[in-house]
Amino acid sequence: MGNRRKHARITTELPKSLIQAINERLVAGETYESIATYLHESGHDISKSSVGRYGKDFLSKLERLRIVKEQARTIMTEGKDGPALEMTEAATQLALQLIMERLVAAEDLRDAKSSEILKALALLERSAVQREKLKMDAGRMVEAAVARIKESLQEELQKTPEILERLVSMVDTVAAETKENQ
Template sequence: MGSRRKHARITTELPKELIQAINERLVAGETYEGIAAYLRERGHDISKSSVGRYGKDFLAKLERLRVVKEQARTIMTEGKDGPALEMTEAATQLALQLIMERLVTAEDLRDAKSSEILKALALLERSAVQREKLKMDAGRMLEVAISRIKTSLQEELEKNPDVLERLIGMVDAVAAEAKEKQ
């Protein structure tokens, strides 16, 4: 199955400022015919069909960006990890999704860029493993800190057991809350 031929007159013949103006007009909902007329007024004979092909690709990319932004927002609000890990987790999940969409067809695996895609997948996987290791290390460090606090409190408060029990209960409550946030 052959791929659709790209028509690049807009991107190759027009200055960046004019392309930006076209993009803004597309976002504003102006018709392809109106944009073609706008280009003719500026001395560029670009057909309505060329504008339409460019507009279709541009608007599809714009919609994809909106979806990705919404997905990132959702991941951020539903994330259980601390703020430092939320952005990397969101970025990793979105990048994996985009890569997997690229690998949908068997033709893509034979594509010259397939090795680059597979390398990117490997890097993302390594990043995910490192993130999980960081979470586990943080959990272990929290357990060690809790144990040390309890031991210190016990040594200092052996003479007053009621206060010791209340303080240990408070530390346990804080620890349980911290674990829920992990």
């Protein structure tokens, strides 16, 4: 791919509020020509071609975002972990996919963009390791809490062993269910 100039005039010359208005008009399905006319009426001399280049890039990013959202929904419905980690893991998996696509598309892995991508990949990997550590810590905390509950119950219910046995069984059941849902 060549070094094609992006729509620098729209992103560098226009205020953010006007760029937001352009984005809204693109999403609403307005033509590039009508958006260029709107910009001209707003005092900005931006051509239909510039709007077209910007619109093509914006709409392709919007479509990619829609695909990513759908993929996230799919990952979340198939996820086995608790809800607190599902979204993070879905986002990480999607980000890894996008990074890998960019690396495959990169012509020279030594260029500045590729090194930024590799740094992002390392950060994502680090966050995945931290999530796994969090899961393990949560499991250990559940086990420690179960042990403390059992000890307290044993101390309090030494006088009625049949009730103690039933309660310990109930705590074990809840602990097993909690481990399955992690």
